[in-house]
Amino acid sequence: MIPASIIITGPTASGKSDLALELAHKIDGEIVCTDSMQVYRGLDIGTAKPTKVEQLAVPHHQIDLCNLDEHYSAGQYARDAEITLNKLGEVGKIPIFVGGSGLYYKALIYGLDEMPPIPKAIRQSVLNDWKIKGFEECYQELAKCDPELAARLSPRDATRVQRGLEIFRATRERMSSFQKSKFGNQTTRFPVMIFGVHWERDALYQRINLRTEAMLKIGWMEEVKALLELYSPSLSPLNGLGYKQIISYLNGEINYNHMVEEIQQKTRNFAKRQLTWFRQEKSLKWFEINKREQVFQATEAFLSAYH
Known part of the structure; x- marks a missing residue:
């Protein structure tokens, strides 16, 4: 049986992961990543994948599931995550979804018509x-x-x-x-509370700009170089946000400053699209990141009805 669960979502660079780690310690939870790029092995820095230290502090699930040249869909995510959730329920752990891929978590909690096999x-x-x-x-x-x-x-x-x-x-x-076809019926398949991290636009954009620079400083470009030793740059994951721009820089197509500015701009645009998607979720409860105690209190009240 799938246990009552918590979802923490919001735009990229909004601090979802840090909040999820803190909440996991408070409620004896484990984290279920909901990110369509973190499922790929090797996409680490550019996807802000949880570090080894973070994974040791709190168990993380649904990351590093496939290679870059393998296909992975929202439907597959829903099937894999359901197995994980049942296992967590068996040992009394609270699942905490965290990520910005709205389609992935919607596929799991509402169901998704099975996509047809593609020849x-x-x-x-x-x-x-x-x-x-x-x-x-x-x-x-x-x-x-x-x-x-x-x-x-x-x-x-x-x-x-x-x-x-x-x-x-x-x-x-x-x-x-x-x-x-399934999203029209907004009845969840199991009890869930959904929180969204809210930032003022200018503050969020500043965080995005700074995070881009920080990722490059800790080795994002070296990560891409290593991946290009193993895979073709035409693969879909390597056309993802940031990776495509770094490859263009490595190929001499753009200069370094252009690369950084384009990653920042594309990431800001992505955050805007994420917010548009999340606003479709009527049950999502928005909160300011500096008011996280509200999340902890609401979570405890929600879980008390099921434990």
Whole structure:
């Protein structure tokens, strides 16, 4: 049986992980990461993956699940996470979801119509189009066949743009229709309380800018170089936020300052899209990061009804 759970979400760089660690110590919880990039082995610094020290302090789940050249979907995440949650329930631990991938946690708590299997030939044809035609033309194709999905995505979001095209080409159905079929019924599959970390926009953007610089100082570029020794730069995860810009710099296509500024700008844009997505969640309770005691008190009151 899946236990009552807590979700801490919000835009990138909002301090979700630190809050989750503190809460885990208070309620004897374990952390279930809800990040579509942290599932990949090797994407560490650029995804703000929990450090080894943090993972030793509190057990973390749903990270480092696959290699960069393997496909991983929201549906797969929901299946894997449900196994984890049942195990946590058996040993009396409280699951604390933390991350900014709204589709991942919605797939788990509300359910998601199973995405159809994609023939290898179609997957390869979409990847070839991305390489040859470029992201702009692929995004325009998606905008025509699934405008609702395209409106939520960045044209450079290789993973999701390609996935949307794959599903439409394979089924002639829109990916957004699969996502929406279960989300219309906002009844959760198990008890859950959802918190959102709120920052004023200027303060959040400043945090994003500073975090980008800090990540580069602690070895993000070296991480990318090591990955390029093992994988093709055309893989979707390496077209993710920040990784694509670093690869462009390493290839001599842009200078260092341009790279930093573009990562910061793209990350700010990403945070804005995340906030748009989270506002669809009517049961989400927003709070200021400096008022975390409110979260602790609300969590204790919520859990008391189930323990």
